[in-house]
Amino acid sequence: MSSSALGVQAAGVSPRVARFRYNKLGKIRFTSHRDVGRMWERALRKISLAVAYTSGFSPRPRIAFGFALPTGAESVAEYVDIALALDQAHELSEIPAQLTPALPDGLEVTGGVILEAGSPALQASVTSSTWHLTVPPSAGLAERLHALLAETSFEIEVERKGSSVLADIRPGVLAAELNDGQMNDESVITCDLSAKGTRPGDFLRALGADPLEARILRTQQWIDHEGGRAEPLAPGAYFAPPDTSGGPEPFAEVVKTVFREDSIDVGPEPVPVFAAAPSPARHAGRT
Amino acid sequence: MQATGGGGGRRLGSEMSIWPTVEPLLGRVQKPARYIGGEDGFVIPTHSPSKVAWLLVYPDAYEVGLPNQGLQILYEILNERPDALAERAYAPWLDMEQQMRSNGVPLFSVDGHQPASAFDLVAFNLSAELVYTNLLNCIDLAGVPVRSKDRRPEHPLIAAGGHCTFNPEPVADFVDFFVIGDGEEVVAEITTVIGDWKRSGRTEGSRENVLRELSKVPGVYVPSMYEVEYEGPALKAVTPRYPDVPATVEKRTIADLAAWPYPKSQLVPLTEVVHDRLNVEIFRGCTRGCRFCQAGMITRPVRERPAAQVRQMVSDGLARTGYDEVSLTSLSSADYSGIDDVVKGIIDDPACSGQVGVSLPSLRVDAFTVGIAAEIQRVRRTGLTFAPEGGTWRLRQVISKLIREEDLYGAVESAFSQGWQRVKLYFLIGLPTETMEDVEGIAELARNCAALGRTHTKKVSVTASVGGFVPKPQTPFQWFGQDTVGSLKSKVGRLRDVTKRDRGVNLRWHDPQATLAEGIASRGDRRIGTVIEDVWRSGGTFQEWGEYFDIARWEGAMERAGLSIDWYVHRDRDESEVLPWDHISAGLHKDFLWGDWQDALAAAGTEDCRWTPCYDCGACTGFGIEHVVASNVPPAGGSQGTGQDLSTGGSVPVRLLTKAGAS
Numbered sequence: 001m002s003s004s005a006l007g008v009q010a011a012g013v014s015p016r017v018a019r020f021r022y023n024k025l026g027k028i029r030f031t032s033h034r035d036v037g038r039m040w041e042r043a044l045r046k047i048s049l050a051v052a053y054t055s056g057f058s059p060r061p062r063i064a065f066g067f068a069l070p071t072g073a074e075s076v077a078e079y080v081d082i083a084l085a086l087d088q089a090h091e092l093s094e095i096p097a098q099l100t101p102a103l104p105d106g107l108e109v110t111g112g113v114i115l116e117a118g119s120p121a122l123q124a125s126v127t128s129s130t131w132h133l134t135v136p137p138s139a140g141l142a143e144r145l146h147a148l149l150a151e152t153s154f155e156i157e158v159e160r161k162g163s164s165v166l167a168d169i170r171p172g173v174l175a176a177e178l179n180d181g182q183m184n185d186e187s188v189i190t191c192d193l194s195a196k197g198t199r200p201g202d203f204l205r206a207l208g209a210d211p212l213e214a215r216i217l218r219t220q221q222w223i224d225h226e227g228g229r230a231e232p233l234a235p236g237a238y239f240a241p242p243d244t245s246g247g248p249e250p251f252a253e254v255v256k257t258v259f260r261e262d263s264i265d266v267g268p269e270p271v272p273v274f275a276a277a278p279s280p281a282r283h284a285g286r287t
Numbered sequence: 288m289q290a291t292g293g294g295g296g297r298r299l300g301s302e303m304s305i306w307p308t309v310e311p312l313l314g315r316v317q318k319p320a321r322y323i324g325g326e327d328g329f330v331i332p333t334h335s336p337s338k339v340a341w342l343l344v345y346p347d348a349y350e351v352g353l354p355n356q357g358l359q360i361l362y363e364i365l366n367e368r369p370d371a372l373a374e375r376a377y378a379p380w381l382d383m384e385q386q387m388r389s390n391g392v393p394l395f396s397v398d399g400h401q402p403a404s405a406f407d408l409v410a411f412n413l414s415a416e417l418v419y420t421n422l423l424n425c426i427d428l429a430g431v432p433v434r435s436k437d438r439r440p441e442h443p444l445i446a447a448g449g450h451c452t453f454n455p456e457p458v459a460d461f462v463d464f465f466v467i468g469d470g471e472e473v474v475a476e477i478t479t480v481i482g483d484w485k486r487s488g489r490t491e492g493s494r495e496n497v498l499r500e501l502s503k504v505p506g507v508y509v510p511s512m513y514e515v516e517y518e519g520p521a522l523k524a525v526t527p528r529y530p531d532v533p534a535t536v537e538k539r540t541i542a543d544l545a546a547w548p549y550p551k552s553q554l555v556p557l558t559e560v561v562h563d564r565l566n567v568e569i570f571r572g573c574t575r576g577c578r579f580c581q582a583g584m585i586t587r588p589v590r591e592r593p594a595a596q597v598r599q600m601v602s603d604g605l606a607r608t609g610y611d612e613v614s615l616t617s618l619s620s621a622d623y624s625g626i627d628d629v630v631k632g633i634i635d636d637p638a639c640s641g642q643v644g645v646s647l648p649s650l651r652v653d654a655f656t657v658g659i660a661a662e663i664q665r666v667r668r669t670g671l672t673f674a675p676e677g678g679t680w681r682l683r684q685v686i687s688k689l690i691r692e693e694d695l696y697g698a699v700e701s702a703f704s705q706g707w708q709r710v711k712l713y714f715l716i717g718l719p720t721e722t723m724e725d726v727e728g729i730a731e732l733a734r735n736c737a738a739l740g741r742t743h744t745k746k747v748s749v750t751a752s753v754g755g756f757v758p759k760p761q762t763p764f765q766w767f768g769q770d771t772v773g774s775l776k777s778k779v780g781r782l783r784d785v786t787k788r789d790r791g792v793n794l795r796w797h798d799p800q801a802t803l804a805e806g807i808a809s810r811g812d813r814r815i816g817t818v819i820e821d822v823w824r825s826g827g828t829f830q831e832w833g834e835y836f837d838i839a840r841w842e843g844a845m846e847r848a849g850l851s852i853d854w855y856v857h858r859d860r861d862e863s864e865v866l867p868w869d870h871i872s873a874g875l876h877k878d879f880l881w882g883d884w885q886d887a888l889a890a891a892g893t894e895d896c897r898w899t900p901c902y903d904c905g906a907c908t909g910f911g912i913e914h915v916v917a918s919n920v921p922p923a924g925g926s927q928g929t930g931q932d933l934s935t936g937g938s939v940p941v942r943l944l945t946k947a948g949a950s
Contacts, residue, residue, distance in 0.1 A: 028323070030323050031320045031323075034559075035557055038559075042608065042610065045609040046606070046607070046608075046609040059642075
């Protein structure tokens with residue numbers, strides 16, 4: 001099995017890693033992070049994209065996702081890294097357009113690049129995410145938000161692994177602002193929450209808002225970059241046209257990701273992490 | 288026009304969609320993906336007055352119901368028709384049901400999120416008796432009175448198909464009409480009748496008329512067209528109320544599986560389900576004649592799908608779905624003519640890149656089968672499952688599961704020698720004529736298998752899985768008094784005692800109380816309907832799920848209805864007794880079944896009728912069709928679990944039909 005076309009590591013060569021950015025919008029937001037992993041695996045097989053497989057008893061395609069989006073949340077900034085087998089014959093620039101129809105409705109690939117060898121994994125590099133939290137209007141919401149931001153510590157009861165624990169959610173809130181009533185009498189909180197820090201649902205509850213009444217949308221994920229921050233892959237970033245002989249492939253310098261042999265799993269299921277930066281901020285220099 | 292794909296909530300076109308009322312509930316329930324549809328292959332059909340709208344319901348959890356092939360086949364066939372459309376629904380889990388009831392949300396389709404009231408009929412798949420209370424719950428959630436007699440023209444018709452309908456009586460008061468047998472052809476005739484009703488405006492009193500018309504469709508049973516008479520506890524007769532209603536409803540049988548290459552677009556769920564892989568049905572029916580097996584009896588004769596079509600469905604299906612595993616399904620897949628060639632063809636297909644796994648459900652117990660298993664599990668040799676069913680050769684002759692000990696040991700030896708470490712053995716307890724010696728035979732077989740394994744591996748594990756036998760209608764054991772809970776428990780206890788010190792032998796058993804509840808529903812008559820309604824009204828849904836099953840509900844309901852568990856479940860019937868399903872025919876002659884029952888009591892097995900002269904059970908002759916098999920020579924080697932010596936091949940009494948035989 002390891003000598004199959006997909007088992008590149010049999011040849012002892014590091015595969016190239018492609019990073020794709022995609023949306024998760026609509027009904028499909030009720031599927032879990034793990035479900036999305038399976039959708040990607042099937043889509044790769046549907047378009048016959050030659051993917052590198054793990055070696056061992058039970059080979060799996062080498063796919064790594066970033067921090068999981070909570071079930072029920074939408075996003076226009078999801079990422080996946082896929083190790084391509086060296087003999088894959090696809091025109092790289094055509095892959096995103098082929099993937100979208102192979103994925104279920106609601107998942108749409110919006111960009112893709114080849115990463116420079118040795119680039120860090122998504123889960124190792126993403127530091128925060130920006131969220132749009134749309135909630136029904138609620139008296140005093142602005143005051144509660146200001147009060148929360150004025151504190152250095154804010155403890156609430158949160159659910160972790162099925163039990164209720166006290167957690168300080170304030171350090172994970174990097175920035176937040178409220179836009180009241182701009183859309184149909186709804187309030188939109190734009191916030192940056194640190195990865196591994198504060199979950200959007202917990203932040204809402206800290207503000208006295210019911211997460212079940214909210215529409216949660218991730219608009220950006222951020223990585224540290226040259227003293228500022230950047231998105232792991234800017235929207236619209238695509239593979240360079242074929243025949244970029246030699247030089248680094250486009251955007252490869254932006255992110256460096258590494259595939260470790262054991263970094264194939266989709267991550268833990270109830271995925272906690274959401275990070276964000278304040279208002280849709282500066283992109284670290286790319287358009 | 289049908290929109291295919293399309294899972295985005297905002298893209299739903301129909302003005303009747305109740306998605307906006309469903310969506311707010313989904314954050315409050317477990318596994319919300321159960322309710323969103325959007326599977327690869329789904330359709331959102333457009334409702335119109337010229338189309339009969341079918342809501343196909345599997346009355347159990349989404350992850351159990353979604354893979355059901357029968358439902359998917361009809362879903363496609365109906366949506367291909369210009370005069371019909373079909374959507375799907377599944378039983379909402381308890382948390383979702385509570386949300387739906389407290390927010391006034393009715394049962395809805397997962398495709399277009401249409402309320403059940405948008406459909407002309409709601410058709411249920413009944414694959415197991417313990418879903419009967421879920422059937423009632425779904426009818427109630429659909430906004431339809433649970434009893435047929437209380438329904439009005441504005442209510443959709445309630446239909447049911449599936450294996451349980453071979454005794455429809457326990458749910459006859461809740462279902463307007465049943466479809467007996469294969470559904471592929473008859474749904475067209477039903478659509479025509481219901482289309483006329485729909486165009487007539489479903490006026491006052493028209494419900495009786497449409498049901499009367501439906502009762503004339505071959506294979507359709509309308510219980511309200513029949514008078515049931517009792518004589519004390521006994522059933523006296525079930526007779527048609529009108530001369531044009533058939534006295535006996537014969538099952539429908541499609542003669543040629545090759546004409547029905549469905550599902551063509553198997554649904555690929557967005558979330559995890561059971562059997563989450565490509566499923567290709569390679570034949571329907573079974574000739575083995577195991578006497579306990581209702582599926583084998585009611586789906587005769589054998590109809591094989593041509594090998595070329597199987598290969599085509601596999602390669603098309605894998606390419607379309609992106610699955611990396613295919614299951615070749617049937618009641619005994621190793622019996623398919625040339626199964627080894629088909630399996631090798633899939634594995635060696637360059638398009639599969641060596642990454643495709645093949646699975647064969649219901650492995651036959653012999654070394655030949657293990658050879659095929661070795662072929663398809665080149666890498667992951669985790670576990671193999673065999674079903675000897677009975678612990679001694681005597682008992683296996685009683686049940687006509689003619690596996691010799693050397694067949695089993697040969698299979699197990701072959702498995703362990705080729706790298707498997709875990710073997711699972713399925714057994715039934717509570718079988719006719721069973722003694723404690725037969726029960727202990729289970730332990731002995733498991734023990735000997737483990738000993739065989741130890742010559743190959745230290746990590747040997749043999750699991751004996753033991754289930755209580757429930758006699759089923761339309762089988763030779765339909766006259767047999769089911770074993771009691773106490774007796775089943777003592778047999779399990781005995782097995783626990785005698786396997787306690789056996790290294791490498793594990794014992795698992797099915798809850799004998801669930802076996803009892805299944806027995807109440809399995810051979811009940813119409814009076815059992817009261818019991819099912821009582822259990823449902825007391826909150827007893829999802830009875831197939833251990834955490835929600837409570838035998839006290841069933842026992843209490845029987846007592847309140849004044850019905851005797853002993854009479855319905857544990858009593859041997861005699862030849863002259865009118866059975867509640869006598870007016871439903873699977874083609875099997877009652878005297879054949881009775882003769883087979885007498886042979887069983889004499890511990891005489893019935894050999895596989897594929898290789899031996901016809902017993903005239905009625906299934907072939909009655910319908911003017913025959914077994915459709917591609918090979919007239921039994922595969923050489925061993926008995927293939929038939930108890931016969933087939934080592935040299937043999938002559939075949941069946942005449943081969945050219946269409947399927949031409950592969």
